[in-house]
Amino acid sequence: MKQLFFAISLLVSSLLSAQAQIDTINTNTLKLNVSAFKESKRSYAVFFEDSTGKRLTSADIWDRTIRFSKSATGQKTYVFDWKWFSKDSLIGHVTTTGLLPSLAPLTHDATYAKRGARNFVFDHNIVTIPAASRRTAKDSTFKVVLNPPAFAFPMDLEILPLLPVKKVGQEFALAFYEPGSPTSNYYRLTVTGKEDLPVGGNAKVNCWLLKIDYGQQGAYATFWISDQSREVLKMREYFRGRYRYKVKLF
Structure with missing residues (x-):
């Protein structure tokens, strides 16, 4: 009986130790390396391939800009x-x-050709739709309390490179919120390796490999993040039997 109790105690201690090693990060913790968050403009080619590497789509272009203000x-x-x-x-x-x-969001305005416009305001971790953008009764009653306090998910390419990555094996729980969804969530991220990424010609860039678990079975992505410039150079995402790539152009 004593041996069983000792074995259970060791197992619980091991689980608690593993949990303690996961670095929890949200907009309140101020753990991101914001010195690497700089004014910039980056363009990415975004395309899909099947499991054999066959290209399924032509590439879309994403232009992403960060600037500072007051x-x-x-x-x-x-x-x-x-x-x-x-x-x-x-x-x-x-x-x-x-x-x-903190990188805590204040406003989010989105217009999509197929989905129309959606606008949100953030006030002390409470998300609502501004009065001028309310078109339905549901819009008027929309209210989400961000628990955990979260970063805006559309900024994943800009926020993930700010994680305090120092070694392979590190794990993070990072809070994201997709504007319009009913809740914010923590997403599990693991530093799975470090390697040189070919970027054209004979040039290579040393990158951390960061894997994110999206919380759905078989849905994950790996990001190649430059160790020096702290920016995403490549992403490979798997979902429902195909891969989506995001590759930095310039």
């Missing part, structure tokens, strides 16, 4: 602007603003 009260803020082009047509335009250094 609120009327002098608070430092950021502006994230994302334009999504498909076959030379603008099919999506997203603008998110937020606070520095």
Whole structure:
């Protein structure tokens, strides 16, 4: 009996130790490396392949820009602007603003060719639809309390490189919120390796490999993040038997 109790105690201790090693990060913890969050413009080619590597689509282009500003009260803020082009047509335009250094979102305005416009405001982790954008009774009653306090999910390419990555095997629980969804969630991320990524010609860039678990069976992605510049150079995402790639152009 004593041996059984000892074995159970060891198992519980091991599980608690493993849990303690997961670094929990949200907009309140201030654990991100915001010194790497800089004004910038990056463009990505986005395309799909099947499990054999056969290209399934032509590439869309994502232009993503970060610039800094200040609120009327002098608070430092950021502006994230994302334009999504498909076959030379603008099919999506997203603008998110937020606070520095927490990166907590303040506003989110999105217009998609097929889904229309959606606008949200954030006030102390409470998300609502601004009065001018309410079109239905559901819009008027829309209210989400961000628990956990979360980053805007459309900014994943900009936020993931800010994680305090130092070694292979590190694990993070990072809070994201997809504007319009009913809740925010933690997503499990693991530093799975480090390797040189070919970027053209004979050039290579040393990158951390960061894997995200989307919380759905068989849905995950790996990001190649430059160790020096702290930016995503490549992403490979698997879902429902096919792969989506995001590759930085310039």
